[in-house]
Amino acid sequence: MATIFITGSTDGLGRAAAQSLLDQGHRVVLHARSADRAASLGELKSRAAGIVVGDLSSATDTRRIADQVNAIGRMDAVIHNAGVYTQPSRGATPEGHAVTFAINTLAPYMLTALIRRPDRLVYLSSGLHRGGEGSLDDLDWKSRAWDSARAYAESKLQVVALAFTLARRWPDVLSNAVDPGWVRTKMGGSSAPVDLDTGQRTQAWLAVSEDSAAKVSGRYWHHLRQEQPAGEATDPEFQDQLVDKLSKLTGVELPEA
Template sequence: MARIFITGSTEGLGRAAALALIAEGHEVVLHARSRQRAAAVADIVGQSGGIVTGDLASAVETRAVADGVNRIGPMDAVIHNAGIYLEAHRGNTPEGHATTLAVTALAPYMLTGLIERPKRVIYLSGGMHRGGSGSLRDIDWVTRTWQASQAYSESKLYVATLACALARHWPDVLSHSVDPGWVPTRMGGPSAPDDLEMGHLTQTWLATSTDPAAISTGHYWHHRRRQQPAAEVVDPGFQDRLIDRLAELTGVALF
């Protein structure tokens, strides 16, 4: 049995992954943005290893989430599932960051640095990461005109890159990113054409399996098949520049 923490596990792919792992006998630690959102998992929280709450748009609350996870105990795996899709406006987090960047990239980075190091870590990226800019100029959208789709694509490029950087710097941790596909969740919409079940089974497999493929590291996956990510993802120079920028924006030194 493994102990696994899943961010954004009150609905969609996060909840589906939690249910699948609980059914397999694993101890799943849930996450909700707020106490109100935690009500959505009231039916499964009794079968879980606990729940932590905190809004990942806030650096203060993200730190509190990490503290809550650490109080529960060491995790065997962390699945960074939470994200934001196509926000109409840049937004403004308590620290002044773009909301899409904060939730989808800054929070996973911070949690990676603040949660006691697990054995495995999985980041949800997506095919749109290939449309992310290779430039790290103004990643927080301070001077650029807001473009929701571009901001989302860039945030997914950053988490895929983070997974590869982690594999390079932390060889004792199995680190991957996953494209779950365009699946019919609240985020993806009811007309999304991809398979909802396959959308979460890759991350649960990477979190627990002893299959030789799953115990490799540093790969990008879609439906349990390795895929070639954007060139920036596997570029050590881009990885290092990104990590430096994320450290500057969050105050968390990862390596």
């Protein structure tokens, strides 16, 4: 059985994936933004292999999350599930970054670099990433007027590019991106057409399945099927420029192969 760390696993898709993997007999390390949210996990808390606590909008907390995960042991897979959707303003993290960019892009980058390398990486994206091309000139929304939908789309394109970067740079790791669809969660709302079980299925499958179809890397998935992502995400030049900028913004280097 595998050991999987899932960010943002107190509710929504992260919690649904955790429950699915636990029901299959796997060990799951959960993540909560705060101690109060960790306390709300109920029976899931007693089933978990560990719980780490920290706010992904804070670089200091993100480093602490990585330290907590590494103290538990090496993960077989990491599902980068946590994210925020439309924010009313750019906001500012303790380090001065745009909140959407910090949580959706900088945090998964930092955790990828700081957590001991797993066998599999899964990054949650969105079909909306196809509207996010052209973000390298102002990743942190310092020059442009704030556009919450655009910021979200850009961040989700960036995590697809990150997934593909890792597939290229770390050939011993299976790294993929997933569009779970518009799911009935707090983020998606009650009118969303996709149920939680369908929404969590692909990422959970990619994290643990021994099916040959799941043991691929550098692919973009939607409901257990591969799809073509935005062209920029597949461009090695864009990928390398993105990672270079993320490294400089965070002070965290992505380890070599």
